[in-house]
Amino acid sequence: EAAHSSTSNSAMSARSVATSAAIAVAVACAREGHGGEYGGGSASIEIPGQYVPNTDTFQDAKPCPELxxxxxxxxxxxxxxxxxxxxxxxxxxxxxxxxxxxxxxxxxxxxxxxxxxxxxxxxxxxxxxxxxxxxxxxxxxxxxxxxxxxxxxxxxxxxxxxxRLSLDDILRQHCEANHCNVETIANMFSENVSKMLDTPEYKSKSPKEKTTFEASCKLSVFRTVCLRHMDSRFLLNRVQLRFADSESLFNFRKAFAGNLATNSLLQYVFSVVPRNPSRTVFNESDGFVLSPEFRFSYNNQGFLEGQKVPFRMTPNLVELIGRLMLEGRFVPGMASVATAVKTSMEDLDASLRLLLRDDLVAWYTSKSMAKSDEKTQELEKQLADRVSKNVLQIQSRFGECGLRKSPKSDGGATVPTKLVDHRVRDLLQEASSHERLCTMPSTFHPWL
Missing domain, CATH: 3.30.1010.10 (Phosphatidylinositol 3-kinase Catalytic Subunit; Chain A, domain 4)
Known part of the structure; x- marks a missing residue:
């Protein structure tokens, strides 16, 4: 009887401990949003990327881990x-x-x-x-x-x-369907330009004449490629396959034009590295433009380096957006974003300086041996002037792309004025100019 009583007490104690543990787990589950289900709450792991700045779901509100x-x-x-x-x-x-x-x-x-x-x-x-x-x-x-x-x-x-869909993915799918190589057009462009330059006439010219002649050769070959080998509606035809009616396509082009305007402005303002086809990415379901490898381009002295093409606006992108959306959505959207940031520049200044300082210091240290904390602090002091100049350049670019008021005329006299968004239109002209696109490297695929 004594042995039986001892066994019963042990079983009751074990049952009591198990019940207490189950209650504790259930409370933890309820706190974590699992509805109090036994067995999984205390060990649950959140999906990564649900906190700011990786997401804007909560819109500056306090995070809710239980959700x-x-x-x-x-x-x-x-x-x-x-x-x-x-x-x-x-x-x-x-x-x-x-x-x-x-x-x-x-x-x-x-x-x-x-x-x-x-x-x-x-x-x-x-x-x-x-x-x-x-x-x-x-x-x-x-x-x-x-x-x-x-x-x-x-x-x-x-x-x-x-x-997710990138221009590189579309190009590779097209090449696989036609049993050709991705670099076929790029190699053909380089070979044709080399043949036109490998002539006695070119070698006898002066350096200035050589530069002009080389630019004209690249422009001629570029236009030939766009006319015969890469249709300017190639990207538009690919996107049309996803939508069943014209209304869905219209909504996609409207969303895509607005998002591309925001992305293009940031490409120009921050001197982002050239947006090759693999870096030009958008969501084909909602038209949102993504920004992979959005890295700043510095020169040897650590200043933001301007690009020949301020942002990517190749013939295929122009056709995908359409002239209607280009004038009614892209240009106003780009100017509106610049104006919104320009009016809040005082609030952005401190954060912008901090982020650019860290990026410039990391850029310098990545090109040299690892340094101690003291040397890193000395480097930050040395780069302070360059950081300030980069910040001023960014602020200036935001300001020049923003909307400007037209001056009023006195006494009815006609005053020659520019459009309130003339700088955005100038950038668009530079980005879509064939004369500039043909000078880009073949890896840029300016015809796509």
């Missing part, structure tokens, strides 16, 4: 795809909200990861000012930050939508 999607499981299949001239793995995370979140596992140097994180912060800050501006809000102008999650020193995860 965040939790990781239930990984998808059983891992895809191997091509991104930015390298093969990467894409994994899927099934969340508690029923959605599947896609992430790319990429190998990247630490400088690139830190730069992309700063870029995400810049997009988040600019998005705050666009939400405050009346005109930008009415036009649904915004930027979308891309989540970048470091895992190890040279390994990171980047969020990716299944509707």
């Amino acid at each position: 965040h999607a939790k990781l239930l499981r990984f998808e059983s299949q891992v895809s191997v795809i091509r991104r930015n001239e390298q093969l990467v793995r894409r994994v899927g995370m099934v969340g508690s909200d029923g959605k599947t979140y896609k992430f790319l596992l990429q190998f990247a140097i630490p400088y690139w990861t830190r730069t992309d994180e700063r870029t995400t912060q810049i997009h988040y800050l600019l998005n705050k000012f666009l939400r405050r501006d009346v005109e930008a809000s009415r036009s649904y102008l915004a930027t979308r930050p891309s989540a970048v999650i470091p895992i190890a020193q040279r390994l990171r995860m980047t969020a990716e939508s299944t509707s």
Whole structure:
């Protein structure tokens, strides 16, 4: 009897401990938004990329972790795809909200990861000012930050939508369907230009005449490529296949033009590296333009370096947007974004200086040996003047692209004035000019 009583007491104690543990787990589950289900609350992991600046869902409100999607499981299949001239793995995370979140596992140097994180912060800050501006809000102008999650020193995860589509993807699909190489047109362009320059007439010219003759040869070959080998409606025809009616296509072009205007302005203002086809990415379901590898371009002295082409506006992009949206959506949208940021420049100044300082210091240290904290602080002091000049240049570019008031005439006299958005129109003319596009490297694919 004594042994039986001891066994009963032990069972009751074990049952009591198990009940207490179950209650504690249920409370933890309820706190984490799992509805108090036993067995999973205390070990739940959130899907990455749900906090600012990686997302603007909460619109500057306090984060609500209990509403965040939790990781239930990984998808059983891992895809191997091509991104930015390298093969990467894409994994899927099934969340508690029923959605599947896609992430790319990429190998990247630490400088690139830190730069992309700063870029995400810049997009988040600019998005705050666009939400405050009346005109930008009415036009649904915004930027979308891309989540970048470091895992190890040279390994990171980047969020990716299944509707993501780049110009490089479209070009490769076209080449696979026609059984040709992706670099066929680029090689043909380079070979034809080389043949035209490999003549006694060219070699006998002066350096100035050689430059002019080379530009005319590139322009001639570029126009031939656009006319015979790459139709300017190639991209538009590809996008039309996704939509069943003209109304859906119209809404896509309207959204795409507005988002491309915002992205193009940032390309020009921050002197972003040339947007090759692999860096020109948009969401084919809603027309939102993404910004992968949105890195600043510095010269040898650490100043922002201007580009020959302020932003990408190739013949295929012009046809995809259409002349109607180009005049009625792209140009006003670009000017509205610049005006919204210009009016809030005082609030942006401190954050902009901090982000540009960190980026410039990281750019310098990436080209040299690792330095101690004291040497890094000395480097920050040395680069303070360059950071200030870069910030002033960015502010000046935002200001010149903003809307300007027309001067009033006195006594009825006619005053020659420019359009209130004349700078934006000048940039658009420079970006879409065949004379400038033909001078870009063949990797830019200016005909696409």
